Amino acid sequence: MAEDRRGAPRRNAFTIGAVETGDGSRECLVWDSSETGALIEIDEPGLLPETVGVRVTAEAPLRQATVAWREGKRVGLTFG
Structure with a gap:
């Protein structure tokens, strides 16, 4: 079994969010x-x-994130 390296348990969201850049x-x-x-x-x-x-989510506060990985159209983000 592969090791789960996540820092915290993930919750399924399947929601529309937003990414903000310059x-x-x-x-x-x-x-x-x-x-x-x-x-x-x-x-x-x-x-x-x-x-x-x-x-x-549309109502969620803006959080700063760093791209941890990219694969196809999916992107893993780390908050902080």
Whole structure:
């Protein structure tokens, strides 16, 4: 079994969130999130800078995040 390296348990979200960069805001699909990070899906993930602001729902506060990994349209984010 593969080791789970997440810092906190993830909660399934499957909601529409937003990623904010210096160029504006883009919608994303939030697959899951926790206190330490989130898994999102976004068009053209290669255009995201290494540090972004993210809202896991429309009402959620903006949190600073760092891109941990990219695979296809999915991006792993670490909050902090």
